[in-house]
Amino acid sequence: MSDMTGDAETADLETFRSETRVWLEANCPPEMRKPASSDADVFWGGRNAKFSSEPQRIWFERMRDKGWTVPDWPKEYGGGGLSPAEHKVLRAEMARMGARPPLSSFGIWMLGPALLKYGNDAQKKEHLPKIAAGLIRWCQGYSEPNAGSDLASLQTRAESDGDDFVITGQKIWTSYANYADWIFCLVRTDPAAKKHDGISFILFDMASKGVSTKPILLISGYSPFCETFFDNVRVPKSHVVGTVNRGWDVAKYLLQHERAMISGMGERGVGRPLGQIAADSVGTDALGRLDDAMLRGRIASFDVDEAALAACAERAVDLAKAGQAHPAFSSAMKYYGTELNKRRYEILMSAGGLDALEWESERSKQGARPRAWLRTKANSIEGGTTEVMLGIVAKRILDLPGA
């Protein structure tokens, strides 16, 4: 029952799909058609970026040259200029062949969307192309020791001094701050205002005088987060994104993108099914079924929920495209996606049994599985805890009183 326009659009999209498939087949090196084995194998870009392998370099450069590190950004900022429908096709085709993202970047996932909405022309021209080309690696200065779930109570001060702000304070849980070139940071520019009203969103170079970082050792044995200290860091006022003292709007918008990014961790359809991974270590019975009925049931329930979440993620994109999305829906997805990812790793640990307990052997790839398991425990904390997400759903979507 679709009309002529619909048919023409569908035909164009199918042409795009087949061309994309051919291009990806020809250009994605075989080594890049499986998930990165560790964080060291992920390309984050930046001033000091190093490729871990030649295929990684080739894949990144080919995708960059096509604008497909940021497929849906405008071409003038180094993007691919794809429509939402084309972007969906590209993602589906990459997932089909297991192609990994050519560039991982908080600039792409978080800052970019906020700059596209709130940045001025000069800021967009300055920063977006460098994000797209992987030249600058960004970190996020949000949480503070006394401002976690209650983020708006942050105390890092930015005092006006002529054309500059002078910034003093401390951030915590700053992901990869020790590797980052620039930071997007929430600072208090009006200490007298109500807590949501005196905050500004500002960008500055991590090489500025007075910035220092200190990695935090986590239960996984890794240090992906830092404490970040600012001691009278001088930043031009022109680096404020949006309006001074209205940074909370930018912060919240960016958080929606951060939550969407984190919830995506819960739906990784590629790779071997969990049930088969488990069967490899646990074994199978005479009928070829996983020889642990309770584990098998848990995995099957997980698979049901994972497939349903994938459908919901797809629907969320389609609703946004149709202008029917609730702005707080990313909180719903963040809650469910992170809880699901924790379930996945509990299952993987149970399936691995004794073999999943080794921490420092070649055999265990330096304890890759237990370390990844422990890492997932942060999913339902970072970017807003599960409890905060449920509170947002209750208040903003369900309109429950006094939340």
Added chain:
Amino acid sequence: MALVLTEEQSMLRDSARGLISDKAPVSHLRSLRDSKDPTGFSREFWHSFAEMGFAGLLVPEEFGGSGLGYVEAGVVMEEIGRTLMPSPFLATSVVAASALNRGGNAGQKSEHLPKISNGSLLATLAIDEGAKHRPLQTSLQAVRAGNGFRLSGAKALVVDGHVADLLIVAARTAGSAGEREGLTLFLVDPKAKGVAIERTIMVDAHNAARIELANVEVNADSVLGEVDQGATLLDGVLDIGRGAVASEMVGLSEEVFNRTVEYLKSRKQFGKLIGEFQALQHRAAELYVDIEITRAAVMKALQALDTDIAKAASAVAVAKARAGTTATRAVQEGVQMHGGMGMTDQFDIGFFMKRARVCEELFGDANYHTEQLARARGY
């Protein structure tokens, strides 16, 4: 295909919702139950349903139907779920119409489908025999006799069984219980000699019957599809039924949820609205997310059915499993959060709990479909 309703589908939803909420709110089901209505639904309303094109929604236009797809059938089922309207839509318009349209020969289609479209023929699939839905365990026997077959055995939970004008009976013509080979579907006249039908009053006050066949003779023309090869036809028809019941459960879940959230906003205890308590807010929020995710999974399954039924099985298994667990959670939270009121017959919420229990068993419960997914994925 985008996972949102098109403009035409939204219009269909609005007109179904308007008609159903106006003519058949939950009080309609209540009065049918209380009066022990012998038909179990309103024939008058069914005719207006047919006049609007709903009875023949899935029937091709050449047989007087609307020629729409499973997404559209799901849209109507969801609205039925909101008011728990008892109607022949599921058994006749979705399941039986699909069986006839997909498996029927030219004569069978032209004889029955136009009557389904105009609302004059009620039909139903008789499949389950034991306590649980296990289609391959079918053991009702059909043995060759003369030019036709002789059928003997019993069926349970035959939806609309006591009012149906045509039974579609799954029988075993070869092999033994558990095997795919040897299943055959038969069109059986409920008035035929040897057919005994007992209406069973169910927990949800919807129609169902137990049917016994004792040496019922049917001729060769009554075979729907191919002899011994009925399993594939049955798979498709059951998946269509599952998608439809999952849609009903989405509508039911959302209605219970909306009523419950409204109650949280109006009931006061300890000097405040109970919806202010975080313990209840978080449970409500979790349930909201569950329903949204299930809605997407069900839509995905219906689209998969419209695209290629043979490849829709896993999507349908996910949808029916999710719909079962979500609806169960929704009605349990609904009763619990309504407190003592939720336990009273006077209050509607209990009707939703009862219907959800039946929907969960219809065409396989969450465990059954979770198991199917595990098998499909090879572990």
